[in-house]
Amino acid sequence: MCGVIAMFGAPEATQQAVRSGLDLIRHRGPDACGEWHDRHAYLGHRRLAIIDLATGQQPMHSGDGRYVISFNGEIYNYRELRAELLALGAEFQTHSDTEVILEGYRFWGRGVLDRLNGMFAFAIWDRSARLALIARDRLGIKPLCWGTHQGTLLIASTLEPFSLVDAFSGIDAVAVRDLLTFDYIPAPRTIRKGVRKLEPGSWLEWRSGDTEPQQGRYWSAPPADDNLATPEEDELEVLLDRAVSRQMVSDVPIGVFLSGGIDSSLLVAFMARHSSRPVRTYSVAFAQSGYDESSIASQVAAEFGTEHVCIPAEQLTADAVRELLGALDEPFCDSALVPLYSLSRQTRQHVKVALGGDGADEVFGGYHKYIAATQGGAPAALSALVDGSLRALPWRPRGIGSLYERTLSGSQRLRYAWSRYGDFPVFRKDLTQVLSPGFIESASIDEFFEPWERHSAKYGGRVDSDVLMRVDLETYLSENCLVKTDRASMLASLEVRVPYLDETVLDRILPLPAERKILEGELKALLRNLARRLLPRAVWDRPKHGFNVPVESNLATTWNPLVVDALDWGERHFPVFNYAYLRRLHDLSRREAVVGHELWNPVVTLAWAMAQSRPLSV
Numbered sequence: 001m002c003g004v005i006a007m008f009g010a011p012e013a014t015q016q017a018v019r020s021g022l023d024l025i026r027h028r029g030p031d032a033c034g035e036w037h038d039r040h041a042y043l044g045h046r047r048l049a050i051i052d053l054a055t056g057q058q059p060m061h062s063g064d065g066r067y068v069i070s071f072n073g074e075i076y077n078y079r080e081l082r083a084e085l086l087a088l089g090a091e092f093q094t095h096s097d098t099e100v101i102l103e104g105y106r107f108w109g110r111g112v113l114d115r116l117n118g119m120f121a122f123a124i125w126d127r128s129a130r131l132a133l134i135a136r137d138r139l140g141i142k143p144l145c146w147g148t149h150q151g152t153l154l155i156a157s158t159l160e161p162f163s164l165v166d167a168f169s170g171i172d173a174v175a176v177r178d179l180l181t182f183d184y185i186p187a188p189r190t191i192r193k194g195v196r197k198l199e200p201g202s203w204l205e206w207r208s209g210d211t212e213p214q215q216g217r218y219w220s221a222p223p224a225d226d227n228l229a230t231p232e233e234d235e236l237e238v239l240l241d242r243a244v245s246r247q248m249v250s251d252v253p254i255g256v257f258l259s260g261g262i263d264s265s266l267l268v269a270f271m272a273r274h275s276s277r278p279v280r281t282y283s284v285a286f287a288q289s290g291y292d293e294s295s296i297a298s299q300v301a302a303e304f305g306t307e308h309v310c311i312p313a314e315q316l317t318a319d320a321v322r323e324l325l326g327a328l329d330e331p332f333c334d335s336a337l338v339p340l341y342s343l344s345r346q347t348r349q350h351v352k353v354a355l356g357g358d359g360a361d362e363v364f365g366g367y368h369k370y371i372a373a374t375q376g377g378a379p380a381a382l383s384a385l386v387d388g389s390l391r392a393l394p395w396r397p398r399g400i401g402s403l404y405e406r407t408l409s410g411s412q413r414l415r416y417a418w419s420r421y422g423d424f425p426v427f428r429k430d431l432t433q434v435l436s437p438g439f440i441e442s443a444s445i446d447e448f449f450e451p452w453e454r455h456s457a458k459y460g461g462r463v464d465s466d467v468l469m470r471v472d473l474e475t476y477l478s479e480n481c482l483v484k485t486d487r488a489s490m491l492a493s494l495e496v497r498v499p500y501l502d503e504t505v506l507d508r509i510l511p512l513p514a515e516r517k518i519l520e521g522e523l524k525a526l527l528r529n530l531a532r533r534l535l536p537r538a539v540w541d542r543p544k545h546g547f548n549v550p551v552e553s554n555l556a557t558t559w560n561p562l563v564v565d566a567l568d569w570g571e572r573h574f575p576v577f578n579y580a581y582l583r584r585l586h587d588l589s590r591r592e593a594v595v596g597h598e599l600w601n602p603v604v605t606l607a608w609a610m611a612q613s614r615p616l617s618v
Contacts, residue, residue, distance in 0.1 A: 002029040002058070003025035003029050003046040004044070004045055004070040005042075005044040005154075006043045006123040006134070006156075007042040007152060007155075008152070008206050008208070009151050009152045009208060010042070011039075017164065017165075019044065020164065021161025022035070024161055025160055025161065026046055027492075028046050028048065032045075033045070034047070036061075036068055040130055041068075041125045041130075041132065043068055043069075043125060044059070044070065045070045048493055050074065050250055055093070055094040060094075062102045062103065063090075063093060063103075067125065067126055068125045068127065069122055069125075070122060071120065073120030073121060073122070073137065073141075074097060074120070074247075075100060075118035076247055078097035078118075081116075085100065101116070101122060110133060110218070113218045113219075116137070117246075117502065121135070121136045121137065121142040121198075122135060123155055131207050131208075133205055134213070135202070135203040135204075136200055136202060136203075138200060138201045138219045138503065139473065139474075139501055140201075141482050143158055144197070144198040145157075145162065145195055145196065146196055147165075148211065149165065149168075153206045153213060155198075159192060159195060162195050167194060169192070169617050171576070171618050172193040173442035173444075173576075176191070176435075176605065177431065179191070179605060181419050182420070182475075182479075183420060184334065184479045184483060186451035187199045190330055191331060201218060201219035201220060202217050202218070203215070203217075221459075221510055225512070230526075231526070233529050239504060240505065242504065243499040243505050244274070244499045245273075248271060252353060253352060253353070254354065255353070255354045256268055256279060256280070257281075257355070258281040258283045260296030260539065261296075261357070261544070262360075262531045262539055262540055263357030263360035263527070265297075265531070266530060266531060266535065267357060267499060268304050268306060269304060272304040279307065281306040281308045281309070283297035283308070283343075284310075284312075284339055285311065285312050286313045286339075297310065299539075300536060300539060303536050311342070311346045313342065318558065318559050318560070321607075322562050324338065324341055324491075325604055325611070326608060331605045332483060332487065332604070333597060333605075335548075335551045337484050337488050340488040343488075344489040344492040344494045347494060348493060352494065353497065354496050355499060356497070357498075358485055359498050359501040360524070360527065362469060362477040362481075363473070364500075364526055365465070365469060365514060365518045366524040370468050370518060371518065372417075378408060378409060382407050383407055386404060386407040387404075390425035397426070404424070404425075410463055411463055414463055416429070420597050420601060421448070431445045433578060434582070435577060436575055439577075469517075470510075555600060556592075564586075570606045573609075574616075577606075
């Protein structure tokens with residue numbers, strides 16, 4: 001796993017200005033650092049060596065010297081592609097998957113993207129045509145950002161290198177709105193004005209002399225296909241077994257995150273079949289019984305004879321949390337980042353690669369919200385009456401949120417349930433309360449649900465389980481779950497692979513209608529059938545358990561000093577929030593320990609802003 005930087009169309013003096021960006025992403029690749037440049041292009045690379053340790057250095061040139069690549073990721077079918085390319089006449093100087101991408105581009109052009117099975121983000125420079133291809137994997141497992149300024153295209157794995165360019169110092173008001181609403185900033189926006197995320201399954205092409213790159217998609221989630229047969233249990237077992245086996249390829253030690261749930265436990269079961277030594281499993285134990293699954297994880301470890309390490313959850317101090325949040329490339333508010341980083345950091349002491357269960361819920365239908373969101377709501381006339389009455393009040397009544405939700409129509413209820421903040425006239429849900437008056441108009445509050453609706457429109461915009469699952473795949477999974485895993489693990493220089501998002505699994509399972517995955521109210525029914533046969537009963541015969549953090553109690557106690565410092569600093573330096581409102585939340589938090597993400601999300605934003613080495617323009 002690695003970090004990439006590239007710049008196209010800039011004079012060499014400008015290239016030099018961003019070279020220090022490689023130092024800013026050193027955690028993504030501490031094993032080696034490489035650079036290449038000519039008069040038209042600069043490519044930089046930080047390497048975490050996993051495959052072909054001896055000859056996989058980057059940036060890498062094609063055998064004929066025409067193409068140069070900087071690549072982050074792993075290609076799991078590179079051996080098959082290599083054999084295919086050899087038959088076409090390709091010659092290889094290394095055994096790396098990086099060179100397979102280069103040779104694939106030489107023979108197939110942009111069509112190589114359709115053939116890659118893996119997680120990737122890369123830039124290829126064609127020295128002859130002065131043409132750059134930039135691409136990202138189907139679901140955005142690996143990150144990639146880009147921005148243009150004065151005829152120059154700058155790309156990087158994450159946002160840190162953009163902080164070196166004054167043109168990208170502005171804060172995007174709509175991105176702040178999205179962060180408060182969803183806990184993350186959906187692509188293509190970033191917190192930095194003028195910098196965009198390359199959307200998953202997409203590419204850019206930039207030719208010397210262009211002011212803006214061309215953009216396109218090479219993959220989107222398929223619609224539901226009623227004619228597709230549901231896989232039998234044996235077929236599904238073979239499919240997942242092969243995906244896990246393929247993703248275990250590594251020249252360094254490999255392990256697996258084991259939570260004790262169905263998803264990670266099945267990974268352990270399949271890994272045990274393909275490992276000549278005991279599988280290395282890692283889990284975290286929480287002190288609070290309502291959050292702890294370590295006893296179940298230990299049962300799974302015993303069942304499959306793993307080399308198990310159970311790591312006590314660190315009670316991170318306010319200063320430690322401040323440091324973690326400040327190390328992120330942009331604010332990110334899923335609080336599970338905190339224990340996941342601790343788990344990654346301690347796992348990295350034993351292995352360099354770990355498998356994780358991300359994606360199983362979105363692909364196989366594992367969230368209760370896929371059922372609940374499709375249930376009916378109140379009549380539209382009642383919704384309008386209650387909403388209008390509340391908006392007429394000069395204040396937002398406390399404790400009326402649950403009553404208000406019951407008066408909403410179906411589509412409005414979806415918006416309310418899936419948003420932290422929004423255009424709602426109730427306490428703790430109202431964006432106009434948390435943002436400063438001068439920031440509200442630029443934040444486009446009335447369009448707060450637009451990122452979700454934009455994806456929903458591609459699948460017909462209905463409120464049914466099929467649409468919800470596909471939109472979740474492109475929003476919650478890609479922009480929250482995978483970002484969380486990537487940032488937490490790469491801050492610890494640990495590579496995490498996600499077999500449930502293997503292309504072979506996606507191609508077979510995604511087209512299945514939701515009713516084939518959620519049977520008579522049973523979530524993730526296809527995986528549960530496997531689990532009943534392969535796993536201990538304690539794993540599958542219990543309610544779903546998330547990887548959560550007690551945000552309310554932490555904000556009131558251990559993390560309270562961070563809240564105090566963030567609010568004090570924000571009032572002096574960051575005129576984005578209504579600090580009278582945030583202090584009201586803070587007082588309520590200290591008294592009753594009942595305030596969660598409605599305070600946490602602004603504090604995360606402030607902690608990130610406090611840590612920036614260069615001033616931000618608001």
